[in-house]
Amino acid sequence: METDFTRGRNPESFCAAVAMRLSRRFKESEFARLLSDTGRAAGVSRMKAALANGAGAPSIAIVGAGPGGLAMAARLKSAGLSTVALFEKGTQVGGTWFDNHYPGAACDVPAYLYSFSFGPQAHWSRKYPTQPEILEYFETFAAHFDLSEHVHLETEVLGATWDQDRLCWTVNLKDLREGSVRSEDFDIVINAVGQLSRPAIPSIPGLAERTAPVMHSARWDDSVDLAGKRVGVIGNGASALQFIPPVAEQAESLVVFQRSANWVLPKNDRAFTSTELARVRRFPALGRLYRWWIYWGLELRFALVRRESPLTRRLNETIVSRLQPLISEKLPAAAVVPDYPLGCKRILISNDYYKTLLRPNVTVQLAPIVEVTETDVRCADGTVIPADVLLLGTGFESTEFLAPMSFVGRRGVTLNDVWSAGAEAYLGLAVAGFPNLFIIYGPNTNLGHNSILFMIEAQTRYIMGLIEDMVCDGIGAVEVRPDVMDQFNSKIGALTEKTVWAESCHSWYKNESGKITNNWPGFSIVYWNRLRRRNRTEFILHARNPK
Structure with missing residues (x-):
């Protein structure tokens, strides 16, 4: 894109x-x-x-x-x-x-900028570091x-x-x-x-009473085996975008329950070569220069969050046009095309999210959830979806500072x-x-465009x-x-x-x-x-x- x-x-x-x-x-x-x-x-x-x-x-x-x-x-x-x-x-x-x-937990800021300038210089293995x-x-x-x-x-x-x-x-x-x-x-x-x-836990009838596995992305339980399970994912924020692809590879089925689609841009990620790593170790100044090249590249992105920005409008139109080939009976427009302006929510990056949504064992459910039971999730359109495990990608109580x-x-x-x-x-x-x-x-x-x-x-x-x-x-x-x-x-x-x-x-x-x-x-x-x-x-x- x-x-x-x-x-x-x-x-x-x-x-x-x-x-x-x-x-x-x-x-x-x-x-x-x-x-x-x-x-x-x-x-x-x-x-x-x-x-x-x-x-x-x-x-x-x-x-x-x-x-x-x-x-x-x-x-x-x-x-x-x-x-x-x-x-x-x-x-x-x-x-x-x-x-x-x-x-799949990883940073969405390039590695060399996601470190402190006054500490020891890190030697990252790839452009976007993993958890x-x-x-x-x-x-x-x-x-x-x-x-x-x-x-x-x-x-x-x-x-x-x-x-x-x-x-x-x-x-x-x-x-x-x-x-x-x-x-x-x-x-x-x-x-x-x-x-x-x-963690923000949604107020859904039956969710708190459910004894079958329910876990938020920030309270992940590694002892829960997802292989061959029917998995429901509530929410599709930044964390969900990262864990959905690897979970879908293990699960028998995976259903994403979402309110609206996200703006998702490609993630320009790759491992650093041994030559690149050797040069930075030998010449630390190269790491610092690369750090600031990244900084200024990200700093320019603030232009995307200005209201009624021509740049944002143009990018918005381009992304929507390139999402059209994804739209089908399996993946309706509402599942992938956001209903709000680019930048209003956090802009996400991923190379495998859309590919995952096209997998035969993955579906997107757009109808609101009305109830969670011990064995399934029930939606407003009457759909009942079996769920052995529920994963919450519902974010955090971010506005309740210090609570x-x-x-x-x-x-x-x-x-x-x-x-x-x-x-x-x-x-x-x-x-x-x-x-x-x-x-x-x-x-x-908080920043929507650069490193915190x-x-x-x-x-x-x-x-x-x-x-x-x-x-x-x-x-x-x-x-x-x-x-x-x-x-x-x-x-x-x-x-x-x-x-x-x-x-x-x-x-x-x-x-x-x-x-x-x-x-x-x-x-x-x-x-x-x-x-x-x-x-x-x-x-x-x-x-x-x-x-």
Whole structure:
């Protein structure tokens, strides 16, 4: 489905031209800094000097040992802060890449951009890495920064309450091995649970009562044998698109229950050759150059999510025309042609999904499900489909940030109350009324076109800068001003309305009222540049209590 989006120009030249145009917004020195290290922590030397001269080191709790939590812990430790505790309710680090080990699990961002610029350079085996290789990368990253002494596995954070007199958070913790609950005080709490950690389970009559195998993609049970089984798949999101092809090869039959079709583009994937891998190992700069070539190629894709974009409309028409040969009595148009604009939901990539739908043992059911029983799935059109196993590709509770944890800020206000109409935060990482509470991969920081690790690096750098101010300048608490947060989110709201996400489609980018709470409505480099500097006048600063 290659399309001449550039009107005759070479794609690499087009990419370079647009990259140059974007770069004019930044000074040459700033652009060079972007290319060398997006996540270089601010003020590390200054902080180390202050700590060496007797400045008090704040105690810091990090919630979640996925990519964001590991990156934050690595930054803090590199800056000389050892008073860090990283709490993870799972049995291993890795976050979503530990949880999601279903067949076919892989990243939809090219490997060389799905890694941290400040960590050890990874040597990936293929362009799009699979789950085992990604998990190994984050395990290696944690070992490289010697984070094991800071990680507390099988420990769930239940919530925290701010103590204004003592300028600290009392964090409630549950030991999942023993079932005991305890409380610990921390000066700073950094939430890094991400947006894709809690599976969304559909409310279908009979589903919860069913005792025959039912498993969500993020809670895959490897002990369930799918060979020769009649399998039903509820949902057809990004994870389902990956596990449906390998499951279909094993199952006697597979039925996909879907509400609407997805926009699916080809996945330009292949294994790297031994020569390519040898060159990158010998000349590490090649890996960095390739990384940024990928970055700019993806960055251009933000143009696809602009509302009423001629580029998007043209691509939309091209894809629909090329889907026509798939349409048949077995595979009606509604099964493969989306009923919403390109980009309104997440654009997916796959080379084998459409081929799988054409298999003789695979069918697509478009009628809504009305009931699930012990042995079958019943649909609104009267169809009863036998199902030995049900697989849920229904995504995550992405708009319920930090749930089910409970955070109580100043004056007893809860974060759940503040976010009752939809989650908001200043720069996606700080909330008015909640001092010393920071969020990684928070509201309006997800990307629909580039690597989230790029955003995480920018966020960890900014948070490091705030902690540097606290350590070096005797600040006990930092809290974003309410007016600053409100002005920022008013701008975000206006920008999201200019994107295709605001169209009338159901997606995990929006809450139930239709508010877009998840995505950053712009180029990621704009976010990076905004987080390179912090303005103290945007924050309420509380002097440190004497100890």
